[in-house]
Amino acid sequence: MTVANLLQDGTFAAARRSYGWLRDHAALAGAASPHGLSRAIEWMIAAWICEQAFDLGADAPLSREGVRQLVLRLDTHERSQAFGELFTCDALRVTLAHTIAARHGVACESLTAFVGGLAASLPQPVEDATGGDDLFETRLLIALAGLGQMPRLPCLDKLIDATTLDLLQADELTIQRIAGQVIAASAYSTCELMVSTPLRQRLIEVLSVWLLDFARGYRLDNVAFVMRSLGCLGESSAVRDAMRFLLAQHHPSGHFGFFGPEAARAKRLSPTWDEAASLQLPVTFACLWALSECSDRSFQLLGAAALPLRPGP
Amino acid sequence: MSPARYDAATGQRALCGRAGLLAGALDWIETHLPAFDPLTDGIKPDALRNKALAELAFMCDYLCRAQPAERVRAQRILSFVAQVSQRPEYQDLIVRNPESLQLYALTYGSLRHAGFDVASAAPMIQGVVDAGYALAVEVVPFRMMDLRHVLDNAGIRHALPPMAKSLAQTMLAQRPPLHYLTSADVYCLTHTIFYLTNFGRDPVDAIESSGLEAYRRMVEQLLGLYVRLRNWDLTAELLVCTHCLKSPASEVQSAAMQALTAAQLDDGSVPAPGFDPKGEDARRAGASYAFEHNYHTTLVAALAAFLCP
Numbered sequence: 001m002t003v004a005n006l007l008q009d010g011t012f013a014a015a016r017r018s019y020g021w022l023r024d025h026a027a028l029a030g031a032a033s034p035h036g037l038s039r040a041i042e043w044m045i046a047a048w049i050c051e052q053a054f055d056l057g058a059d060a061p062l063s064r065e066g067v068r069q070l071v072l073r074l075d076t077h078e079r080s081q082a083f084g085e086l087f088t089c090d091a092l093r094v095t096l097a098h099t100i101a102a103r104h105g106v107a108c109e110s111l112t113a114f115v116g117g118l119a120a121s122l123p124q125p126v127e128d129a130t131g132g133d134d135l136f137e138t139r140l141l142i143a144l145a146g147l148g149q150m151p152r153l154p155c156l157d158k159l160i161d162a163t164t165l166d167l168l169q170a171d172e173l174t175i176q177r178i179a180g181q182v183i184a185a186s187a188y189s190t191c192e193l194m195v196s197t198p199l200r201q202r203l204i205e206v207l208s209v210w211l212l213d214f215a216r217g218y219r220l221d222n223v224a225f226v227m228r229s230l231g232c233l234g235e236s237s238a239v240r241d242a243m244r245f246l247l248a249q250h251h252p253s254g255h256f257g258f259f260g261p262e263a264a265r266a267k268r269l270s271p272t273w274d275e276a277a278s279l280q281l282p283v284t285f286a287c288l289w290a291l292s293e294c295s296d297r298s299f300q301l302l303g304a305a306a307l308p309l310r311p312g313p
Numbered sequence: 314m315s316p317a318r319y320d321a322a323t324g325q326r327a328l329c330g331r332a333g334l335l336a337g338a339l340d341w342i343e344t345h346l347p348a349f350d351p352l353t354d355g356i357k358p359d360a361l362r363n364k365a366l367a368e369l370a371f372m373c374d375y376l377c378r379a380q381p382a383e384r385v386r387a388q389r390i391l392s393f394v395a396q397v398s399q400r401p402e403y404q405d406l407i408v409r410n411p412e413s414l415q416l417y418a419l420t421y422g423s424l425r426h427a428g429f430d431v432a433s434a435a436p437m438i439q440g441v442v443d444a445g446y447a448l449a450v451e452v453v454p455f456r457m458m459d460l461r462h463v464l465d466n467a468g469i470r471h472a473l474p475p476m477a478k479s480l481a482q483t484m485l486a487q488r489p490p491l492h493y494l495t496s497a498d499v500y501c502l503t504h505t506i507f508y509l510t511n512f513g514r515d516p517v518d519a520i521e522s523s524g525l526e527a528y529r530r531m532v533e534q535l536l537g538l539y540v541r542l543r544n545w546d547l548t549a550e551l552l553v554c555t556h557c558l559k560s561p562a563s564e565v566q567s568a569a570m571q572a573l574t575a576a577q578l579d580d581g582s583v584p585a586p587g588f589d590p591k592g593e594d595a596r597r598a599g600a601s602y603a604f605e606h607n608y609h610t611t612l613v614a615a616l617a618a619f620l621c622p
Binding site: 163164165168169202205206208209210212213215216237238241242244245 | 491492493537538540541542567572
C-alpha cells in the first residue's frame with residue numbers, strides 16, 4: 001500500500017470519527033447556544049466538509065440541521081440583532097454559510113439580506129486592480145457564492161516582495177497575511193496560481209519552515225492554514241508530512257488536538273471556559289478543511305459549496 | 314573593536330559577509346586564547362575547556378587546509394594548542410582521564426595533520442584504547458560514529474563498528490518527521506552528518522541517493538527553522554551540513570549566512586542561544602560567562618564561514 005493510500009485511509013477514518021464528534025456536539029450549533037455565531041457556522045461547515053469531501057451522512061443531515069438551527073437563531077430575532085451577530089463573524093464563514101443554506105434549499109432571510117447587502121455595498125473594482133485592492137478577498141467570496149463578478153486574480157509576485165530572510169523571520173500576522181494571499185490568489189484552490197517559478201519555490205521553502213515552527217508550537221490551526229497554502233502552491237512533500245502530523249493529533253474522541261494542558265490552564269483562569277467550543281471545534285474545523293482539500297485535489301471547500309449537493313452513499 | 318573587521322580610520326567594517334564573520338571570529342579566538350586552556354590547579358581538567366581546546370584544534374586544522382590564505386593565523390592559534398598539549402600534566406591526563414579519550418585524540422589528530430610534532434602522544438592514546446575501557450563505554454550510535462571518526466583521523470587502531478553499521482542505528486537514518494524534533498535531536502542529526510561525510514571531505518556518492526536527497530531536504534528545512542528561531546549555534550551547524558552534503562545552493566542558505574553574519578557581536582564572537590550578558594547568570598559567572606556561553610557558536614560559525622559559499 002502506498003503512503004498516499006495510507007494517508008487517504010487515515011484521513012477518511014479521522015473524518016468519520018470527527019463527524020461522530022460533531023454529532024455528539026450538535027449543541028454547539030444550536031439556536032440557543034451560548035457560544036458565538038462563528039462557532040455555530042464552523043460546526044455547520046465542518047459537517048458539510050465531512051459530508052461533501054468524505055461522503056459521510058446520507059443527504060447531509062448534520063449540515064442541514066446546522067442550517068436549520070442557524071435560521072432559528074437569526075430569523076427569530078430583529079434584523080438588527082441578527083446583523084449584529086453576523087458582523088461578529090468573518091466574511092468567509094458568512095458567505096459559506098449562505099451558500100450551504102442555499103444548497104440545502106433553505107431560506108434564511110437575515111443571512112440572505114446580509115450577504116446581499118455585502119455584495120451590493122462593494123464598489124466597482126478599479127480597472128487596473130491586480131489584487132492589491134483591500135476588498136479583493138470579499139469580492140472573491142461574493143463571486144464564489146455566485147453573487148458577483150469574479151475579480152481579476154492577482155499575480156503573487158506583485159504582492160510579495162520580502163526577502164527570504166524577512167520571510168523566514170516573519171511574525172505571525174505577516175505569516176497569516178502571506179499564506180492568506182496565496183490561498184486567495186488561487187481563488188481558494190479553485191484556480192491556477194499566477195506566480196513566477198522562483199517565487200513559488202521560495203514560498204514553498206519558507207512556508208514549509210513556518211509549518212514546522214507552528215507544529216512544534218502545537219498551533220494546529222496554523223499548521224492547517226499553512227498546509228492549505230502549500231497545497232495551493234502545488235507542493236506535495238511538505239503537505240504529505242503535515243497531513244501525517246495532523247492525523248497523529250487526531251483524538252480518539254473525534255476532535256483534533258490533545259489540548260489537556262491548555263484546557264487545564266484555561267479552566268483554572270476561568271472555570272466556565274468551554275474546551276469543545278473554544279478550542280476543539282475551531283481546530284477541528286481548520287484541520288478538516290486542510291485535510292479534505294489536501295488529500296483529494298478534486299475537492300475545494302469553496303468550489304464544492306458552489307456545486308449541487310453531493311448525493312449520499 | 315576588532316582590527317580585522319573595522320577600519321581604524323573610519324571605524325567602519327572593513328570586511329563584510331562571511332569574510333568578516335571569519336575574520337571577526339578568529340580575532341575573538343586569538344584575544345581569548347588563554348581561556349581555552351583546560352589545565353587548572355586541580356587534578357581534573359576543566360571539562361568545558363578541554364572540549365573547547367579540542368574543537369579549536371579541529372577547526373584550525375580544517376581552516377589551514379580549506380583556506381591557505383589563513384594558514385599563518387591558523388598555525389599561530391594551533392601553536393597555542395600545541396603548547397598546552399605538550400605540557401606534562403596534559404600528556405598525563407590522556408591516561409588519567411580515559412573518559413575524555415575522544416578529546417585528546419581529536420587534539421592530537423588535528424595537530425598531527427597540521428604538521429606539529431606530537432608523536433609522543435600517539436602511544437599513550439593507543440595504550441588507552443588498548444586498555445579496553447574507553448571504547449567499551451556505552452554511547453548512542455552517533456557518538457560511536459564520532460569516536461570512530463576521531464580515532465580514524467588520528468591514525469589510532471581500534472575495533473569499533475564500521476560507520477555504516479552505526480549509521481543504520483542513528484536517528485538520521487530513520488528519517489524522522491521533523492515536526493517533533495527537539496534541538497537536542499537536531500544536534501544528533503547534524504553531528505551524524507559531520508561524521509558520515511568526514512565534515513564534507515568525503516564524497517557523498519557513498520550515501521544512498523534517496524537518503525542523500527532526504528537528508529538535504531531535512532537540513533534545508535531545519536536550517537530555515539533555526540534562522541527563524543535565531544539559534545545561531547544550530548544555524549551554523551546546519552550550514553556546515555549543507556557543505557557536508559554538497560547541497561545545491563539555495564536562498565535559505567544565503568539568508569542563513571546573512572543572518573549569522575548580522576548576529577556576530579562587535580567583539581567577533583557569535584552569541585549562543587540564551588546568551589544574555591545582562592542576565593543573572595552573567596552577573597554570577599563574571600568574566601568567564603561570555604566565553605563559556607559563546608565559544609562553541611563562534612567556532613562553528615567560523616567553520617561555516619570558510620566552508621560555505
